[in-house]
Amino acid sequence: MQLKPQDFLVALKLVAWGDQRWTYARLAQELGISVSEAHACVKRGLQAGLLVDTALLAPPPEASPGVQELVAVYRVQARPRRAKAAMATNADNPARVHSRNLAEFAVHGAKYAFPADKLPVSVGVPTSHSAPAFAGVFAPGSEDWVWPHPNGTVRGPGVEPLHPSVPFAAMQDAKLYEMLALFDALRVGRARERGMALKRLPMLIYPEGPRPAERPMYG
Template structure:
């Protein structure tokens, strides 16, 4: 195994895709296809996640509580984001499901996406292929949007996002 050099942003994307699969069996080649990330990157990511204690040593079981702990206490500091310029894209954070049904806001946050239908402040996704992958999997979309709320939200948004993540991942 390669020397561990720390987690990368797309590791979170891969972990959340595995979480979205729930109890369904998953294979690295399927993750690669569904996320548009190379098979070798998926493999290296899984190895980093095993080393970090976010996936079990057998590389088949997500360590849900450890992942939730990392998302709550690490994600906002390791992969922070500041809303940027107004662009067209796919809604995220409080502008996307499920938080858009709970909170009202005049400001929209989006991932830049050429085929997007909303204008809002740009939030850089954890991987460039996230918007495309989210359009194919609604639960994965919710998990990614909730994580963006942890990255850019205020205390109230973060608390609600964490509860929603716990409801979906545990």
């Protein structure tokens, strides 16, 4: 099993949704991918430990009087084949993010697994430090990175998005957009942008986690 860029995209989308209930159909629609690909992404995310199967998180049934059961044991009841088929299409909230693992992967592994390809100057959707979420954070004059896109509004050096559907997906969800832009800052940003991303991205994914140490930024 090898992770694909869209698997990371799906995991970030689930972060953006938080505790919302979701279905594969909705996930596919908002990311601009097929339902079958959404299924495959979640499956690989579960195998990699970036996601957790919510069925395994359900508390065990209460024991009947006089019957002792181990609290740590979780039982999965067999379902009829028809029920399983229905769940495969309409499963509600079938997985959630393993926040600690995903935050670690986002800042220490993803930029190596999914390196950025720099593209010629073009019109597109701003990313990295140029994204709307970071307006006013950096002084004017910084180079604007963009995802080339016909509906873009900014001209600058292009960077290949994590997945072709990224510009569409980002424009539907401000929090997802922010995380994708921070990831691009790790991939193509200068030292100060990378420093910001190393601090901010894991906090968005894993708010309860340890705060990253402050690092001097150069460049």
